[in-house]
Amino acid sequence: MIDVPRRLRRAILLNDLTLVQRIIRNNPYYLRNPDFADKSNTSLHLAATHGFLEIAEFLIESGHEDEGISRNNDWDTPLMLAAAAGKGDVGLLLMKRFPECLAWTNRLGMDALMLAARSSTPLPLLTALISNNPSILSTRDIDGNTALHHASAAGEHMSLRLLLQYGANPMATNNFSWTSVHYSANNAVEAYFKSLIMDMEKKRVEGQRGIRERERQKHGGVRLVTNDEAMGRVSGERQRAKDDAAVAGLPQPGMPGNWSPVQQRRAMTPTETRAGWFNSDGNRARAHSGD
Incomplete structure (x- = not known):
């Protein structure tokens, strides 16, 4: 006869809510049932990993987390x-029921947003994770990588756009002085990422220009222009030219720029094993570099 722990895990994997309920009601001691x-x-x-919402709800209602939020050996x-x-769906349920664990990290220093950003996670969960804990955008793992680094390395377009919209900093560097753009999964992701950054910078410049224009109109009217005002107008035009140059100076998608560390050669991705990040001479290897 199959023992209770194995039968319970099998019932969960089968997404058989009725069987799970019967096993736990007859054997309440095995509710948490850690698999060593x-x-x-x-x-x-187990239910969360496979997205079994009804089973997850039943486990929580049965007191699964009453003694504390579950953490495995990797935290x-x-x-x-x-x-x-x-x-x-399961992520949203867990986030709403246990909001205190939103900022928790595992052994590698990764939080739920980092893990979601590199997976094909539905936007509602990504949005909720950020909205309920905005500071999570700047959280770093043990190697200094942010959620944006992980989204870039995984090539997750939706995550990149959403993180940037909420204010993630694309210029933030990790412990090895690499930005998230350096970790782009491939050339297409890099081009898309750069286009998002360019659009964001263009909107910022246009917003600042609009503020200056409104200020100018607010003090408008027919009046004599003094030398100081004339100089101020020239200065404003110079600032506009400077702003335009800043946008134009950004690396164009798909074109060589100063993003990649060595002629477009990429850094190792944050998802590589830590042992594989350095070569024998102690220097950090670069993907496609031959190091």
């Missing part, structure tokens, strides 16, 4: 695993 052969993932970890919470697997 699988990083000590609990019943809720991952069920929310982190749901985010990593791109399971939006």
Whole structure:
């Protein structure tokens, strides 16, 4: 006969809510049921990973997290695993029920937003993670990577756009002085990423120009122009030219620029194993560089 822990895990994997309910009601001691052969993932970890919403709801209502939020051997919470697997519905449930764990990180210093940003996570979960904890945009893992670094390395277009819209800094560098653009998964992602940055910078410049124009109109009217005002107008025109040059000076999508560290050669991605980030002489290897 199959033992209770194995039967419960099998019932969860089958997404059989009725069977899960029967097993737990007859064996309440096995509610959390950590699997020591699988990083000590609990019943809720398993349901979250596979996106089984009804089972997750039942486990929570049955008191699964009453003694504390579950964390496996890697310090991952069920929310982190749901985010990593791109399971939006379960992720939203866990986020609403346990908001205190939004800023928690695992052993690698990664939070739920980082894990979601590099997965094909539905936008509602990504938006909710940021809206409920805006400071999470600047959180860094143990290597200094932000959620934007991970989204870039994974080539997740929607994540890149959303993170930038909410104010993620594309110029933020990690512990190795690499920006998120350096980690672009491929040339197409790099071109798309740069176009987003250019659009964002263009809107910023246009916004500043609009403010100056409104200020000018507010003090408008027919009047004599003094030398000081004339100089101010010339200065304003110079500032406008400077702003236009700043936008024009950004690297164009698909064209060589100063983004890549060595002639468009890319940094190792944040998803590589840490052991593979350095070569034998202690220097950090670059992908496609031959180092």
